[in-house]
Amino acid sequence: MKKLLIILIFLSPLLVQAQGFQVNLQGQKQQSMGGTGTGTALDEASIFFNPGAVSHLEKNGVSVGISPTIANSTFESSESQSQARTNSPVSTPFTGYAVFGQEESKFKFGLGVYTPFGSTIKWEDEWKGRFLLTKLQLFSVFIQPTVSYKISDKIGIGAGFVYGIGKIDLRRDIPASDGTSDGSAKLTGNASGIGFNAGIYLKPIEKLSIGITYRSQVNMKVNNGNAEFTVPSTLSSTFPNGAFSSSLPLPQVISIGVGVTPIEKLLITADVNFIGWSAYKELSFDYENNTSKLEDTKSARNYKNTFAFRLGGQYSIKENFRVRAGIAYQLTPVRDGYVTPEVPDANKISYTAGIGYKFADKLTVDASFTFEDFAKRTDTNKEANFSATYKTYIAIPGISLTYNF
DSSP states (O other): OHHHHHHHHHHHHHHHHHSTTOOOOSOHHHHHTTTOOTTOOOSTTHHHHOGGGGGGOSSOEEEEEEOOBEEEEEEEETTTOOEEEBOOOOBOOEEEEEEEOOTTOSEEEEEEEEOOSEEEEEBOTTOTTTTTOSEEEEEEEEEEEEEEEEEETTEEEEEEEEEEEEEEEEEEEEOOTTSSOOEEEEEEEEEEEEEEEEEEEEEEETTEEEEEEEEOOEEEEEEEEEEEEEOOGGGTTTSOOEEEEEEEEEOOEEEEEEEEEEETTEEEEEEEEEEOGGGOOEEEEEESSOOSSSOOEEEEOOOOOEEEEEEEEEEEEETTEEEEEEEEEEOOOOOTTOOOSSSOOOOEEEEEEEEEEEOSSSEEEEEEEEEEEEOOEEEEETTTTEEEEEEEEEEEEEEEEEEEO
């Protein structure tokens, strides 16, 4: 039982880094259009969506944006019908892009700084699953220098090196076996990993563009994480403070996208993403201070590969004013038997909309709104024997400011 408890105490930080209410927040225009962007050269966010399209951007530019994320999850016990909901603070994923190159050059260079994973989840006090989780905060940033080459007016290629960094702060209660008050656990740590992002952009005719991208797997590693326990004196020797290390493969992603202009002012986009979650087979932890109960652990995850399907559109009402909308359907990688309150994941539909307004020749503001509706899911976690029904909604407004030169 205590070994199982230790697995649960350390199980979730990297799990949440892995999916963490993963949403497509790397560009306001693309976010407004269902998260599409692989097959278009819309703006500086192509550094993320398709490095090959960067070479086809008409101007240099700098863009910054933010997407406050408001998540709400509800829980109902399958055994006692007790209920709980999250009381999570707003998390703030952000983006920063810069693209530059000489007008006559076929090369363009860029730098992207964005938050691909991250969330904050806090359950109500004294809820039934408090021994699994009370609060989790995750912050991650990917830094991507990029180079793109325009082979011709119809073909562009590009690639970027990815360096990922992250911080975690996890808290949960610990049940006291001697009948005294419960203890608590706090886990903090820094994670890092490297990878790359590459893409090809094709524009065979004026009204059609196509993109193919590959984002590599990134193995995020936590070294010298810090585990702190506040427990009754009878348990202090069982739960010693100390360091730990772990790692997790964030999946490769293969994307294919198209952009079609059927009439002069209308752009229709579609993307399909393949996400290689099957690389995530187990989660292991190596603890600095082992005891008879606190042992190094391995926990099976057995994720499956998944797909996301995205559709979007943009209409230019005026030369300086555009409206956008989109929809996306994303399949969960979490198999039955592995759902947890850290990330109560399920298949989800995303509804998106947004606008863009160009104030002057060099300054543009884009705004978006995304609503994520997760399917209700009932599951029993195999390791914790924790049965529950979860339902999650996420609301994400966003805004960005772009300066072109």
